[in-house]
Amino acid sequence: MPVTAGRWLAAGLLVATAFAARAQTPATDWNGFDISKLGVPKSGLANGGQARDGIPALSAPKFKPANEVGMGFEDRVVGVVVDGVARAYPRNVLVWHEVVNDRVGEVPFVIVYSPLTGTVAGFSAKSGAGVDQFGVSGLLYNSGTLLYDQASKSLWLPTEGLAIAGPRKGQSLTAIVATETSWADWLTRYPKTQVLTADTGFERPYGKDPYADYAANSELRFPVAEHSDRYHPKEPVLVIGRNGHYRAYPFIELAGHDQAFTDEFAGATYRIDFNYPDQRVLVTDVDGKPVPTATEYWFAWHAGHPTDPVYSAPTSDQAPH
Numbered sequence: 001m002p003v004t005a006g007r008w009l010a011a012g013l014l015v016a017t018a019f020a021a022r023a024q025t026p027a028t029d030w031n032g033f034d035i036s037k038l039g040v041p042k043s044g045l046a047n048g049g050q051a052r053d054g055i056p057a058l059s060a061p062k063f064k065p066a067n068e069v070g071m072g073f074e075d076r077v078v079g080v081v082v083d084g085v086a087r088a089y090p091r092n093v094l095v096w097h098e099v100v101n102d103r104v105g106e107v108p109f110v111i112v113y114s115p116l117t118g119t120v121a122g123f124s125a126k127s128g129a130g131v132d133q134f135g136v137s138g139l140l141y142n143s144g145t146l147l148y149d150q151a152s153k154s155l156w157l158p159t160e161g162l163a164i165a166g167p168r169k170g171q172s173l174t175a176i177v178a179t180e181t182s183w184a185d186w187l188t189r190y191p192k193t194q195v196l197t198a199d200t201g202f203e204r205p206y207g208k209d210p211y212a213d214y215a216a217n218s219e220l221r222f223p224v225a226e227h228s229d230r231y232h233p234k235e236p237v238l239v240i241g242r243n244g245h246y247r248a249y250p251f252i253e254l255a256g257h258d259q260a261f262t263d264e265f266a267g268a269t270y271r272i273d274f275n276y277p278d279q280r281v282l283v284t285d286v287d288g289k290p291v292p293t294a295t296e297y298w299f300a301w302h303a304g305h306p307t308d309p310v311y312s313a314p315t316s317d318q319a320p321h
Contacts, residue, residue: 031138032052033148033155034153035155037165037169038165039162039164039165043225046143048140048222051138052137053135053136055096055098055136055138056097056136057147058097058099058100058200061100062197063197064194066187066194069197071195072183073187074182074183074184076091077182077195078091078113078179080177082107083104085194087102087196088183092209093206095209096204098115098136099134101133108126108131108132109124112145114143114144115211116145116211116214116221117144117300118215118236118296118297119300120296122178123161123173133150134148134150134156141157142299142303142304143299143300143303144157144296144300152166152168154166154167154171159239159296159300160172160241161173179282180279182278182279182280217234218232218233224303226306228298230302231298234299236279236298238272238281238295239293239301240270241293242266242267245265247308247310249281250310250311254274255274256314257272263311269286270283281293
């Protein structure tokens with residue numbers, strides 16, 4: 001068999017086995033992490049069928065200018081702007097790595113993408129200990145990827161950036177603005193963007209998606225602490241956090257507005273701009289400054305925040321927020 005054919009056969013097997021491993025009955029092997037003082041209900045914790053670092057985080061990402069990238073306009077990317085530098089992280093690369101350790105100049109940060117919960121978030125990687133490097137623990141909480149920091153081996157929630165186990169339990173990461181959108185939308189707004197390449201040092205079939213039909217169905221692969229049928233389990237929600245308080249904005253509710261609107265939450269006023277065709281949300285404060293947010297599926301949001309508020313669009317006989 002030619003070498004190239006062998007590589008593609010191996011890639012095909014990887015696609016088939018990566019998702020299958022995660023679909024197995026969760027184990028009680030916690031990949032060597034200390035969860036003796038877990039800060040969340042253990043009922044939502046599971047082993048995802050992968051060893052620690054079995055899904056390799058990226059720590060030396062490479063980029064190309066936008067004019068050297070051949071992506072479809074509808075392809076999904078996660079975009080950030082750090083110190084005036086715009087970068088786009090294609091979903092077809094993120095899905096195989098879930099965590100990207102990156103920096104612009106002297107500013108380190110981490111991008112998190114959890115395909116099982118649709119979670120997209122970004123955080124500063126600066127801490128009191130210096131610069132954090134994060135990896136994929138192989139453990140899940142309410143189906144979401146638990147990342148861990150290499151130095152202390154603490155476990156972190158991907159949406160909140162909160163340590164739930166280990167020496168740094170209770171500490172929080174500082175969120176940065178990370179926006180999931182279409183390539184067309186990001187490229188239009190940031191034509192000089194840099195783009196993460198598939199030159200990662202790992203052999204992965206980056207054109208294939210092991211979770212291809214997952215977002216469209218109602219099936220959950222792992223246990224969650226709480227259930228709600230209020231929305232489709234995979235309905236995307238915007239998450240705004242402020243001073244330890246959180247509010248969810250389901251996209252189906254945001255679609256009830258035909259233009260940007262303002263909303264008040266936790267003592268602050270936000271301007272929320274939802275673009276339905278691109279399934280993209282931009283949030284700014286009263287001064288027009290971008291506000292860090294996260295997105296994830298409804299089932300994962302509710303499982304972790306069953307009593308936190310959820311936004312509902314006003315009906316036709318109500319004044320808009």
